[in-house]
Amino acid sequence: MAAREFDPTTAPPPASPGTLARHAGQTLAEQLAAQFTERIRQRLLAPGARLPSVRECARRHGVSPHTVVAAYDQLLAQGLVEARRQRGFFVRDAQHRPATPSSAPALTPPVDATALIRGMFAGAGDRPAPGLGTLPPDWLDLPLLTSTLRRVLTQADPVAALQYGHPSGDPRLRNALAVRLADFGVRAEPRQIITATGATHALDLISRTLLRPGDAVLVDEPAWAVEYARLTQLGVRLLPVPRTPDGPDLAVMAALVQAHQPRLYVTVSVLHNPTGGSLSLGTAHQVLKLAEAHDFWVVEDDTYAHLAPPHLPRMAALDGLQRTLYVSGFSKILSPGWRVGFLAAPQTLVERLVDTKLLSTLTTPALLEQAMALCLEQGALRRHAERVVQRLDGARQRTVQLAEAHGCRFVTPPAGLFGWVDTGTDTEALAQAMHDDGWLLAPGHLFHARRQPTTLMRINFATSQDAGFWRAYARVRQRR
Amino acid sequence: MAAREFDPTTAPPPASPGTLARHAGQTLAEQLAAQFTERIRQRLLAPGARLPSVRECARRHGVSPHTVVAAYDQLLAQGLVEARRQRGFFVRDAQHRPATPSSAPALTPPVDATALIRGMFAGAGDRPAPGLGTLPPDWLDLPLLTSTLRRVLTQADPVAALQYGHPSGDPRLRNALAVRLADFGVRAEPRQIITATGATHALDLISRTLLRPGDAVLVDEPAWAVEYARLTQLGVRLLPVPRTPDGPDLAVMAALVQAHQPRLYVTVSVLHNPTGGSLSLGTAHQVLKLAEAHDFWVVEDDTYAHLAPPHLPRMAALDGLQRTLYVSGFSKILSPGWRVGFLAAPQTLVERLVDTKLLSTLTTPALLEQAMALCLEQGALRRHAERVVQRLDGARQRTVQLAEAHGCRFVTPPAGLFGWVDTGTDTEALAQAMHDDGWLLAPGHLFHARRQPTTLMRINFATSQDAGFWRAYARVRQRR
Numbered sequence: 031m032a033a034r035e036f037d038p039t040t041a042p043p044p045a046s047p048g049t050l051a052r053h054a055g056q057t058l059a060e061q062l063a064a065q066f067t068e069r070i071r072q073r074l075l076a077p078g079a080r081l082p083s084v085r086e087c088a089r090r091h092g093v094s095p096h097t098v099v100a101a102y103d104q105l106l107a108q109g110l111v112e113a114r115r116q117r118g119f120f121v122r123d124a125q126h127r128p129a130t131p132s133s134a135p136a137l138t139p140p141v142d143a144t145a146l147i148r149g150m151f152a153g154a155g156d157r158p159a160p161g162l163g164t165l166p167p168d169w170l171d172l173p174l175l176t177s178t179l180r181r182v183l184t185q186a187d188p189v190a191a192l193q194y195g196h197p198s199g200d201p202r203l204r205n206a207l208a209v210r211l212a213d214f215g216v217r218a219e220p221r222q223i224i225t226a227t228g229a230t231h232a233l234d235l236i237s238r239t240l241l242r243p244g245d246a247v248l249v250d251e252p253a254w255a256v257e258y259a260r261l262t263q264l265g266v267r268l269l270p271v272p273r274t275p276d277g278p279d280l281a282v283m284a285a286l287v288q289a290h291q292p293r294l295y296v297t298v299s300v301l302h303n304p305t306g307g308s309l310s311l312g313t314a315h316q317v318l319k320l321a322e323a324h325d326f327w328v329v330e331d332d333t334y335a336h337l338a339p340p341h342l343p344r345m346a347a348l349d350g351l352q353r354t355l356y357v358s359g360f361s362k363i364l365s366p367g368w369r370v371g372f373l374a375a376p377q378t379l380v381e382r383l384v385d386t387k388l389l390s391t392l393t394t395p396a397l398l399e400q401a402m403a404l405c406l407e408q409g410a411l412r413r414h415a416e417r418v419v420q421r422l423d424g425a426r427q428r429t430v431q432l433a434e435a436h437g438c439r440f441v442t443p444p445a446g447l448f449g450w451v452d453t454g455t456d457t458e459a460l461a462q463a464m465h466d467d468g469w470l471l472a473p474g475h476l477f478h479a480r481r482q483p484t485t486l487m488r489i490n491f492a493t494s495q496d497a498g499f500w501r502a503y504a505r506v507r508q509r510r
Numbered sequence: 511m512a513a514r515e516f517d518p519t520t521a522p523p524p525a526s527p528g529t530l531a532r533h534a535g536q537t538l539a540e541q542l543a544a545q546f547t548e549r550i551r552q553r554l555l556a557p558g559a560r561l562p563s564v565r566e567c568a569r570r571h572g573v574s575p576h577t578v579v580a581a582y583d584q585l586l587a588q589g590l591v592e593a594r595r596q597r598g599f600f601v602r603d604a605q606h607r608p609a610t611p612s613s614a615p616a617l618t619p620p621v622d623a624t625a626l627i628r629g630m631f632a633g634a635g636d637r638p639a640p641g642l643g644t645l646p647p648d649w650l651d652l653p654l655l656t657s658t659l660r661r662v663l664t665q666a667d668p669v670a671a672l673q674y675g676h677p678s679g680d681p682r683l684r685n686a687l688a689v690r691l692a693d694f695g696v697r698a699e700p701r702q703i704i705t706a707t708g709a710t711h712a713l714d715l716i717s718r719t720l721l722r723p724g725d726a727v728l729v730d731e732p733a734w735a736v737e738y739a740r741l742t743q744l745g746v747r748l749l750p751v752p753r754t755p756d757g758p759d760l761a762v763m764a765a766l767v768q769a770h771q772p773r774l775y776v777t778v779s780v781l782h783n784p785t786g787g788s789l790s791l792g793t794a795h796q797v798l799k800l801a802e803a804h805d806f807w808v809v810e811d812d813t814y815a816h817l818a819p820p821h822l823p824r825m826a827a828l829d830g831l832q833r834t835l836y837v838s839g840f841s842k843i844l845s846p847g848w849r850v851g852f853l854a855a856p857q858t859l860v861e862r863l864v865d866t867k868l869l870s871t872l873t874t875p876a877l878l879e880q881a882m883a884l885c886l887e888q889g890a891l892r893r894h895a896e897r898v899v900q901r902l903d904g905a906r907q908r909t910v911q912l913a914e915a916h917g918c919r920f921v922t923p924p925a926g927l928f929g930w931v932d933t934g935t936d937t938e939a940l941a942q943a944m945h946d947d948g949w950l951l952a953p954g955h956l957f958h959a960r961r962q963p964t965t966l967m968r969i970n971f972a973t974s975q976d977a978g979f980w981r982a983y984a985r986v987r988q989r990r
Contacts, residue, residue, distance in 0.1 A: 064701060175672065176663050227711075238743075263718075367672045367673050367873070367876045390870065392736070397848070
């Protein structure tokens with residue numbers, strides 16, 4: 031699992047739990063140094079934090095003190111840590127770390143956000159991770175995915191899947207998606223649909239096509255940090271709009287629109303991450319009226335589409351894809367690793383979006399798109415989604431009971447995959463303490479455009495039913 | 511094949527050559543309109559060009575005149591063509607076409623370049639396409655690719671391929687790549703390697719990470735238009751350096767460096783596209799000295815690595831990945847459609863590059879990367895590449911004879927996949943005329959940073975051995 035590859039300190043390779051293994055081309059010291067580098071990157075070891083003593087580290091990892099000294103030397107050489115006389119080794123501030131060549135551009139990527147995001151990928155070993163952003167692996171339908179791929183490999187024209195393919199994406203998948211979108215009332219021609227390497231790529235294509243540095247963009251707050259980070263990297267100004275249970279706060283949005291003339295508004299309308307809330311029909315209508323009056327685009331990220339009741343309104347359905355761009359994918363229902371996502375756009379934008387796709391990746395893997403088309407065409411995805419939704423309903427019920435019994439308050443009514451809860455304590459510190467215990471949390475500051483202390487956190491209903499987790503949570507809360 | 515999807519006018523579905531077929535959800539008129547839209551987009555019908563008369567078009571496509579009128583009406587409604595009284599329908603200028611909302615940003619993507627690139631994808635039906643940028647499909651080892659994918663599906667931990675995977679890319683592939691790079695003398699640790707959705711994506715990640723609008727970038731001229739287009743879209747200034755048989759013209763490069771302080775130099779060092787030339791050891795050394803003295807990065811695109819003799823020098827080998835970023839992939843040897851590429855970068859840049867990757871696509875499809883790792887580990891790729899090189903040697907010999915017999919002069923000594931030839935006539939017009947005959951060419955203006963008339967064109971040695979092509983070429987040349 032991906033989880034294992036990230037933080038070997040807490041999730042060692044299965045063969046040799048808790049210790050390092052000698053393997054080709056990397057000494058034990060190099061491996062140990064790499065582990066610390068990763069933890070520093072992920073901010074699990076924050077600037078100023080002290081590394082364990084040489085003796086303690088040697089004991090934990092089952093290596094000689096000499097190996098630890100060699101590893102710490104490498105971290106020193108990389109400028110990641112500094113030695114303080116008589117006190118030990120400490121993580122340095124990122125801005126004090128060296129970069130070469132000397133003229134490396136001053137444009138700093140949003141390291142902080144991405145470091146946190148990487149932490150989210152890390153998981154914390156084999157335990158269920160309440161901070162996880164996807165369904166747990168054992169909820170996925172592996173036989174379905176495997177058999178579908180096999181069928182694509184034995185199809186009539188397997189050579190097709192080896193070629194670059196259509197710049198807009200596999201035609202069969204785009205046909206199937208057009209049919210699927212009609213279920214939500216979103217009427218898109220296949221030629222309005224462009225596939226992408228996951229919904230993230232679709233959002234990136236849109237941002238790159240429609241935005242220039244200095245543009246203003248409305249975003250929900252809270253929302254998923256990747257979106258903030260990407261927009262920040264593009265040099266645009268974020269205009270956070272508080273998310274109410276019904277959708278964006280319309281009064282705040284109207285004021286921001288007046289003051290800043292935004293170019294677009296990016297939102298998750300249905301089963302919003304992290305609150306689980308969905309846009310009401312009335313709010314959707316008001317947002318579109320604002321967009322029309324002030325001439326901005328709406329980007330509707332419908333990543334959680336398959337977990338939602340079909341009746342929930344989509345802005346793209348109201349608007350007929352005139353002013354909205356619709357984005358979705360399959361990472362939250364079929365397979366994050368296939369990286370199949372897509373967008374549906376107004377016809378007038380399609381050509382420019384395909385241009386941006388060509389410049390970013392030429393095309394996308396036809397093989398995986400054809401397999402996805404099969405899943406859609408034959409109803410397999412629909413049946414799988416129905417099972418998942420049912421299972422998730424049960425998990426949500428159990429998790430809500432456990433969470434409330436442990437003093438958590440749901441800020442928005444529990445729905446979909448995520449719960450947004452108030453813990454009553456600073457969740458950044460809480461997440462750090464829980465991580466030391468081997469549990470991954472998703473603290474609230476991950477979801478804010480401006481970093482600030484918060485007592486909120488996001489929990490994944492599918493992975494937070496474990497009584498052991500809540501016992502650990504109670505212990506850590508008590509210590510604080 | 512992808513070729514068919516693009517220009518159905520010249521490459522109709524196999525079932526009904528030359529005519530349109532009624533299929534679900536699209537009328538004949540809509541299909542016909544879509545075909546013209548595509549041709550206009552690809553600039554096969556340039557602004558000002560006249561559409562065929564209604565009667566002629568109806569005859570060609572085997573539909574009623576009424577259907578043609580309906581299709582032309584759709585093109586009119588889309589603003590793609592205009593009706594001129596008594597004269598017929600003419601393609602409008604792109605800038606006169608409508609866009610909504612009215613405030614669509616003024617940033618125009620390099621439509622011209624990408625339109626041409628799309629044409630390159632199109633092919634011209636089932637005939638061999640001398641303008642093709644890849645190996646023809648029947649040169650690929652389909653059984654190898656299929657059996658490798660099957661093996662990945664039945665491996666010990668198939669769940670791993672469903673998860674997001676490591677942000678840097680599949681660890682097994684990165685290990686295999688590190689071993690492979692050592693063959694060229696490029697010493698990269700697996701942690702310096704980042705996978706991408708094809709080499710194009712790797713180049714895009716580098717540009718986005720290192721460049722800001724207004725930066726100056728050295729590029730080869732001629733070179734592949736996608737690179738020019740991407741850099742232009744990022745708002746950087748291109749500094750074209752003429753490509754000599756030995757590599758970049760050093761005197762021009764030195765002068766440009768003095769005058770513009772470029773941030774980086776992007777080049778294909780080995781089997782350069784389109785000239786087929788490779789960097790000499792001496793030129794490589796001089797370029798690196800310039801880069802060091804003037805503090806710019808070198809991006810070495812080694813897309814044709816597998817077709818080259820192993821002894822050809824790579825700048826990343828000379829430089830030890832200090833100031834160079836190495837990019838390659840498998841589109842030119844195993845499968846364009848898998849979209850597996852990678853970069854190897856100085857350790858100090860890795861973290862920022864991974865950040866950019868996370869923001870652009872989160873991760874890349876682990877399944878295809880694991881299959882690629884298998885191909886590398888077991889020597890299958892090496893054996894396949896040896897067979898391809900041998901076959902290409904024969905094809906090159908035959909093509910050179912045919913080309914020279916038809917008055918083409920090789921500007922650089924024939925090598926690798928591409929020949930760069932002087933035809934003695936304007937190749938843009940030549941390509942247009944040949945396309946009407948069903949042959950895809952790659953005219954020289956595709957490879958120039960500043961569009962200008964040229965008598966040069968690129969031919970693919972694997973797809974230009976057909977005597978029928980050269981007969982058609984001779985006919986078209988004679989008419990001109």
